Amino acid sequence: xxxxxxxxxxxxxxxxxxNVIRExxxxxxxxxxxxxxxGIPAPETFPIEDLYRINETVLDRYGAAAxxxxxxxxxxxxxxxxxxxxxxxxxxxxxxxxxxxxxxQSVLDTLGKILITPGDIIALESxxxxxxxxxxxxxSPDYVSIETDDDGIVPQSLERALDQQPVKFLYLVxxxxxxxxxxxxxxxxxxxxxIIKTRNALVIEDDPYGDLRFRGQPAPALQTFAPxxxxxxxxxSKIFAPGLRLGFCVAPPLIREWLYRAKQxxxxxxxxxxxxxxxxxxxxxxxxxxxxxxxxxxxxxxxxMLAALESHxxxxxxxxxxxxxxxxxxxGPPGVDAEQIYWRAVERKVAFVxxxxxxxEPDDGLPTMRLNFTRVDEAxxxxxxATLGRVIRHNGG
Amino acid sequence: xxxxxxxxxxxxxxxxxxNVIRExxxxxxxxxxxxxxxGIPAPETFPIEDLYRINETVLDRYGAAAxxxxxxxxxxxxxxxxxxxxxxxxxxxxxxxxxxxxxxQSVLDTLGKILITPGDIIALESxxxxxxxxxxxxxSPDYVSIETDDDGIVPQSLERALDQQPVKFLYLVxxxxxxxxxxxxxxxxxxxxxIIKTRNALVIEDDPYGDLRFRGQPAPALQTFAPxxxxxxxxxSKIFAPGLRLGFCVAPPLIREWLYRAKQxxxxxxxxxxxxxxxxxxxxxxxxxxxxxxxxxxxxxxxxMLAALESHxxxxxxxxxxxxxxxxxxxGPPGVDAEQIYWRAVERKVAFVxxxxxxxEPDDGLPTMRLNFTRVDEAxxxxxxATLGRVIRHNGG
Numbered sequence: 169x170x171x172x173x174x175x176x177x178x179x180x181x182x183x184x185x186x187n188v189i190r191e192x193x194x195x196x197x198x199x200x201x202x203x204x205x206x207g208i209p210a211p212e213t214f215p216i217e218d219l220y221r222i223n224e225t226v227l228d229r230y231g232a233a234a235x236x237x238x239x240x241x242x243x244x245x246x247x248x249x250x251x252x253x254x255x256x257x258x259x260x261x262x263x264x265x266x267x268x269x270x271x272x273q274s275v276l277d278t279l280g281k282i283l284i285t286p287g288d289i290i291a292l293e294s295x296x297x298x299x300x301x302x303x304x305x306x307x308s309p310d311y312v313s314i315e316t317d318d319d320g321i322v323p324q325s326l327e328r329a330l331d332q333q334p335v336k337f338l339y340l341v342x343x344x345x346x347x348x349x350x351x352x353x354x355x356x357x358x359x360x361x362x363i364i365k366t367r368n369a370l371v372i373e374d375d376p377y378g379d380l381r382f383r384g385q386p387a388p389a390l391q392t393f394a395p396x397x398x399x400x401x402x403x404x405s406k407i408f409a410p411g412l413r414l415g416f417c418v419a420p421p422l423i424r425e426w427l428y429r430a431k432q433x434x435x436x437x438x439x440x441x442x443x444x445x446x447x448x449x450x451x452x453x454x455x456x457x458x459x460x461x462x463x464x465x466x467x468x469x470x471x472x473m474l475a476a477l478e479s480h481x482x483x484x485x486x487x488x489x490x491x492x493x494x495x496x497x498x499x500g501p502p503g504v505d506a507e508q509i510y511w512r513a514v515e516r517k518v519a520f521v522x523x524x525x526x527x528x529e530p531d532d533g534l535p536t537m538r539l540n541f542t543r544v545d546e547a548x549x550x551x552x553x554a555t556l557g558r559v560i561r562h563n564g565g
Numbered sequence: 566x567x568x569x570x571x572x573x574x575x576x577x578x579x580x581x582x583x584n585v586i587r588e589x590x591x592x593x594x595x596x597x598x599x600x601x602x603x604g605i606p607a608p609e610t611f612p613i614e615d616l617y618r619i620n621e622t623v624l625d626r627y628g629a630a631a632x633x634x635x636x637x638x639x640x641x642x643x644x645x646x647x648x649x650x651x652x653x654x655x656x657x658x659x660x661x662x663x664x665x666x667x668x669x670q671s672v673l674d675t676l677g678k679i680l681i682t683p684g685d686i687i688a689l690e691s692x693x694x695x696x697x698x699x700x701x702x703x704x705s706p707d708y709v710s711i712e713t714d715d716d717g718i719v720p721q722s723l724e725r726a727l728d729q730q731p732v733k734f735l736y737l738v739x740x741x742x743x744x745x746x747x748x749x750x751x752x753x754x755x756x757x758x759x760i761i762k763t764r765n766a767l768v769i770e771d772d773p774y775g776d777l778r779f780r781g782q783p784a785p786a787l788q789t790f791a792p793x794x795x796x797x798x799x800x801x802s803k804i805f806a807p808g809l810r811l812g813f814c815v816a817p818p819l820i821r822e823w824l825y826r827a828k829q830x831x832x833x834x835x836x837x838x839x840x841x842x843x844x845x846x847x848x849x850x851x852x853x854x855x856x857x858x859x860x861x862x863x864x865x866x867x868x869x870m871l872a873a874l875e876s877h878x879x880x881x882x883x884x885x886x887x888x889x890x891x892x893x894x895x896x897g898p899p900g901v902d903a904e905q906i907y908w909r910a911v912e913r914k915v916a917f918v919x920x921x922x923x924x925x926e927p928d929d930g931l932p933t934m935r936l937n938f939t940r941v942d943e944a945x946x947x948x949x950x951a952t953l954g955r956v957i958r959h960n961g962g
Contacts, residue, residue: 173819176733176767178704181679184826211629219632223620232608235616235806270667270810274832281703282578302830306678307575336573370573409632411837413667422570429581433699435671439836440808 179286184306196519202552204539205519207346207494213462214409218454219445225452226444234444240432242268242416243443249450250416257378258388260395261418267427268438272376272403272415275427276303276339278434279372279399282426283336284309291329291338293321295526295533297346297374300339309336311528318488320345320352323359330367337370342390344377344493347526347538351490354387361393370423374401377493379459382467384491396420406494407459408449412442463492470496472546473539473553480557487539496539497523500560504535512559518552576683581703593916599949601936602916604743604891610859611806615851616842622849623841631841637829639665639813640840646847647813654775655785657792658815664824665835669773669800669812672824673700673736675831676769676796679823680733681706688726688735690718692923692930694743694771697736706733708925715885717742717749720756727764734767739787741774741890744923744935748887751784758790767820771798774890776856779864781888793817803891804856805846809839860889867893869943870936870950877954884936893936894920897957901932909956915949 196203215222226234230245241247247263254261269275276299284290284307292301294313301311312335315325321340329335342352352360364371373390391400397420404414419427431437449455473496477487484501500506506522513519523536541549593600612619623631627642638644644660651658666672673696681687681704689698691710698708709732712722718737726732739749749757761768770787788797794817801811816824828834846852870893874884881898897903903919910916920933938946 173767173817176680177823178678178680178682178685180682180704181823181827184679184823184830208634211633214629214632216624216628216632219624220621223624224617227613227616227620231613232611235611235613235808236608237605237802237807270832270835273830277831281575282581283573283575285575285577288575299830299833306827306830307577370570405634409838410634411632413832413834413836420570426574426578426581430578430703433581433670433696433703434674435667435810436696437810438667439810439839441806441842442836442838445838 180306180308196514201514201517201519202544202548203519204541204544204552205521206540206543208540208543209406209410210465210542213458213465215449215454215458218449218458222445222448222452222454225448226441229448230444234441236440238437238440240428240437242266242438243440243447246443246447249447253450253455254418257386258392259400259418260392261400265418265424267417267419267424267431268443269415269417269431270435270438271405271410271413272374272401273299273303274413275401275415275417276300276372276374277306278427278430279337280304280307280309281434282423282430288336289333291326291335292528293340293345294528295347295523295536296339296528297341298526300374301528304339313528314338316348316350318350319356320350321356321360323356323363326360327363330363330369335369337372338364339372339374341374341376343375343386344380344490344495346377347495347521347523348497349488349490349493349495350497351387352390357387357390357393360390361397364397365394369397371398372401373398376403376406378402379407380463380466380494381492382463382470391418399423404446407455407462408446412445413439414442414446466494466542468546469541469544469549472549473541476550476553480554482557482560485560494540494542496541498537498539499523500535502535506535506537509537509556509559512562513556516555516559518555518559520556577703577705593911598911598914598916599941599945600916601938601941601949602918603937603940605937605940606803606807606859607862607939610855610862612846612851612855615846615855619842619845619849619851622845623838626845627841631838633837635834635837637825637834639663639835640837640844643840643844646844650847650852651815654783656788656797656815658797662815662821664814664816664821664828665840666812666814666828667832667835668802668807668810669771669798670696670700671810672798672812672814673697673769673771674703675824675827676734677701677704677706678831679820679827685733686730688723688732689925690737690742691925692744692920692933693736693925694738695923697771698925701736710925711735713745713747715747716753717747718753718757720753720760723757724760727760727766732766734769735761736769736771738771738773740772740783741777741887741892743774744892744918744920745894746885746887746890746892747894748784749787754784754787754790757787758794761794762791766794768795769798770795773800773803775799776804777860777863777891778889779860779867788815796820801843804852804859805843809842810836811839811843863891863939865943866938866941866946869946870938873947873950877951879954879957882957891937891939893938895934895936896920897932899932903932903934906934906953906956909959910953913952913956915952915956917953
């Protein structure tokens, strides 16, 4: 007897897609592969030496409380620490308004769970973060794409989308976006805030990369211009350690209440011990020393990639020049198929992510690619981009 | 302008209930309250001293790998360690078939997500674990109750339920059940296995308490009799530390594949560092020394509670006498309202959970109560049950 249980699957399950990037990452784990594909922090950025001390402090200070069941909203000392940290970035949040989740992916999933009824329309910047699409898609929404340019989403395109149909929410990464590296400009943030306030629309502002600024001045979070309309989502994955799965959000009261309720049923609460580690990482002053070190590691890698692109890519290619983050977005001329380039590059031991995966419409973004610069050193980046340049020229015929 | 966003909530959200026990636990955190309400391990059972060493070993041995993004299915060394641990309990599992989640609550939520289309029928033993009901309810199923007696679910009642309607799955806690403390007998396990194999039915076997055996011989997991029909779910919360949120399951291949896919979209993967700690807790031999200590702490507490019930409760009350676990289930004569007893007991600084919350039907279980014996010492238990006895006699008039 075959127990496939295929007939038992929910309708919802059939809407779930495999995360293509994570699938691609499996392929590129071959020995010798230079991966510009992931969105993964360099392991050198993890404060391992500090963690010997931080662990002791946590066990001394919190003891059993760090190991016990805890509040659904998150470990109180961690929420206090986070609120202070966010205040430095002038984000309106207090410990009471914060909710802690298992990584920001889990915030996105839970937002999808409480907001999306199948067929609801979600607005996404185009291209958009794949993990968000993957989280939302399991609740079977439809999508509408918002146009973007080098300053982020185009306000007129957003206005049109909101006026033409009921939109449950807009999801966007406001700073050093994944996949493009683009930042919504300060001017645009004010315009977007006005648009959503006028229409009483809800926005999910995802900000995992904002602290990784190599140059230039930060713009205030969109949330600061429209706190009642924005769920601000962030994570310690890029500035502490992703393996600890520490995401969080600040949400308007009703959304917060339903996120709380959904999380209570879904996993009771997030890892107490990891939250205690993060409390000491923030309050013990470790984070202030560590983030500049992370930036000093990534900045020259990004500069090396920008220089190498200038040297090795054909003149009809263009790319973003972000002031921080983890990604550069390359766009070839019309007719280029970046997936074809991908397979040839992988043969030569260089991997990246073909950009089309970040679009909702199947034919969009064919000539685009996402390049990550955080995992490999400058010399390797130069060599990898040189290889990519050769593949592109050969591919182009 | 009021941004209540009430109109944005998904249909699904409206099905979510607050976890009543967690709400009750908030009330009983008043100073001086003796709580027999929770299902929470005694903090003395956490291996805090060992954790100083285990943390060092993890940082020495795994370094950055313990802090990095990791596989959705779980940290490979942890799955190896778990497979070995489960083999000792003769549960059929290998590292490949295991999936690690944020506590077993998150396994239950994800099973609900991939299996339940609104209106599907889920079979529950009556009474049943509230956390499971809360996890499943967010996917809007209907429920059918299966009768139970002192040996667990009644096979004939299960047969009837499976034959009368399409049932998506049966959920049950096979050993030292929450809330009753009852164990499905070895004989019954074989009968249930036959029933589900014949009908190609799916069962979720939740086993969080099986290791907390104070006396008697364990029966093999239901999963061992019907591995192709059973998702075996367990956790390290009761034998290591609940704050680490380490749940896991062994599932038939297709269910495993969809759990994997759903988890990838929901939170990418579980806390790597906590999994590394648990790997060393198991492989370093700590668990073998710790579990007997936990049992030696709980056994006299349970004996004290059983003796106190004998001394202080009226003769028309009966209660379970489990060979382990965390709970005793008390049932008063018809007409008793345990919630009334609850409020009077709370006034006298003794809390428990009125049993009716563990039933699907609103009028079931009115005279029942769940008593937890793991959090307080023997003398306090004797005094608390004496108080409860007085409240009951007074209440009864």
